[in-house]
Amino acid sequence: MDNVPKYVAASALAISAVSRTGKPDDRELVRQAQKGASDAFEELVRRHQRRVTAVVGGILRRREDIEDVAQQVFLKAYVSIQRFDMRSAFSTWLYKIAVNECWDYLRKKKVRPLSYEADLSEEQARRVEQFVSADGVADNPGQRAELREIVERLLADLSEEDRTMLVLKEAQGFAVEEIGTMLDLNVNTVKVRLFRARRRLAKNYRRRLGPNAREAR
Amino acid sequence: MSEQNKIDCKKLEVLLEDYLGGALSRPLAENLAAHLEFCPDCRAALDDARLSSRLAGVFEEAGDPGPAFTRGVMARIGVAERWVREQASFWHPIETLAWRLAFSAALALVLLFTYDLRAGNPPAPPTETTALAHQTDVVTIPVSSPPSGGDQVLLAIAEKYHERQ
Numbered sequence: 001m002d003n004v005p006k007y008v009a010a011s012a013l014a015i016s017a018v019s020r021t022g023k024p025d026d027r028e029l030v031r032q033a034q035k036g037a038s039d040a041f042e043e044l045v046r047r048h049q050r051r052v053t054a055v056v057g058g059i060l061r062r063r064e065d066i067e068d069v070a071q072q073v074f075l076k077a078y079v080s081i082q083r084f085d086m087r088s089a090f091s092t093w094l095y096k097i098a099v100n101e102c103w104d105y106l107r108k109k110k111v112r113p114l115s116y117e118a119d120l121s122e123e124q125a126r127r128v129e130q131f132v133s134a135d136g137v138a139d140n141p142g143q144r145a146e147l148r149e150i151v152e153r154l155l156a157d158l159s160e161e162d163r164t165m166l167v168l169k170e171a172q173g174f175a176v177e178e179i180g181t182m183l184d185l186n187v188n189t190v191k192v193r194l195f196r197a198r199r200r201l202a203k204n205y206r207r208r209l210g211p212n213a214r215e216a217r
Numbered sequence: 218m219s220e221q222n223k224i225d226c227k228k229l230e231v232l233l234e235d236y237l238g239g240a241l242s243r244p245l246a247e248n249l250a251a252h253l254e255f256c257p258d259c260r261a262a263l264d265d266a267r268l269s270s271r272l273a274g275v276f277e278e279a280g281d282p283g284p285a286f287t288r289g290v291m292a293r294i295g296v297a298e299r300w301v302r303e304q305a306s307f308w309h310p311i312e313t314l315a316w317r318l319a320f321s322a323a324l325a326l327v328l329l330f331t332y333d334l335r336a337g338n339p340p341a342p343p344t345e346t347t348a349l350a351h352q353t354d355v356v357t358i359p360v361s362s363p364p365s366g367g368d369q370v371l372l373a374i375a376e377k378y379h380e381r382q
Contacts, residue, residue, distance in 0.1 A: 038291070041294075045286075045287050046284075049286050054279035057279045058279075061276075066279075070286070071290050072293075074293075075294060078294050144277075151272050166269070169273075170269075171273060171276030176238075195230045195231075195233055195237075198265060199262055199269070201272060202265035202269045203265065205268065205269075
């Protein structure tokens with residue numbers, strides 16, 4: 001159980017707890033929703049809204065759009081639930097819809113990641129260094145927001161897919177297998193791309209530190 | 218580091234990713250640790266990956282959007298279903314009328330075709346006169362006045378004989 005991510009263990013416990021209490025599982029709820037029971041679908045929304053929002057948030061990272069797109073994902077799932085044949089888990093099917101919806105949204109909006117070429121200021125570099133050396137601990141919400149913006153800038157050089165993988169894995173806690181299913185990629189491909197994306201991010205970080213900060217290191 | 222070693226190290230990326238996430242089995246992890254001791258490239262790659270993990274940790278895990286989100290989704294579904302019903306109620310009478318017209322037109326076409334088949338002029342069957350003429354050139358008895366007895370038949374044969382003469 002040591003190698004199992006915490007959230008996987010937590011969801012497994014949650015599922016078994018749900019079974020013990022006699023509440024219907026996802027498949028049963030899907031069957032009911034396919035027969036037109038909207039309350040069954042509402043329960044499915046309640047169960048999966050956090051993870052769907054995490055997927056959408058991981059890809060879009062624009063807070064104002066996340067909720068809107070996540071709700072659209074559930075609407076699409078509702079409309080096409082008759083076509084869901086239960087060959088995969090409902091969550092996998094739902095996350096795939098979420099990923100496709102996000103790509104469509106980015107394509108329609110023609111959102112291109114901004115390219116930042118300027119080096120980090122001495123102050124910014126110092127803050128990031130502090131954050132990194134403190135094993136990613138930043139208590140102050142303002143500081144965290146600033147750091148998030150800096151890391152966004154560093155991520156801008158990565159492809160949309162690699163950036164998505166990295167954020168889904170590191171921030172949203174998705175397993176490599178889940179990411180592979182969402183993006184239609186082999187597990188080993190995800191691992192290799194994740195590893196390379198990490199290296200690119202680190203190189204970009206070192207490059208952007210600027211001469212002063214590099215000297216200070 | 219030789220070119221061969223670099224190629225081999227590229228093959229280790231999958232293992233390094235698992236090693237980073239603590240997903241590698243113990244024997245494999247020990248082998249990789251031994252490799253890392255003498256391979257500066259792989260060590261640097263692993264350090265980079267660790268640094269990135271800390272940087273990406275600045276993004277927070279999304280929280281549950283709460284019951285307002287669920288209500289929002291169900292409201293959207295309600296609006297979509299209402300729209301579908303409205304569309305159906307607007308087009309339904311037009312669709313019914315169109316189907317009726319199509320059925321009537323199809324029926325009319327079938328009737329016209331049948332009438333045309335029956336009213337057409339098929340080739341006339343051979344008359345009885347010509348049929349007899351083919352059978353014998355000795356006696357031709359008009360169909361309009363068939364011979365009423367044996368005498369009339371004999372007279373007709375005699376007439377025919379004289380005509381030949």
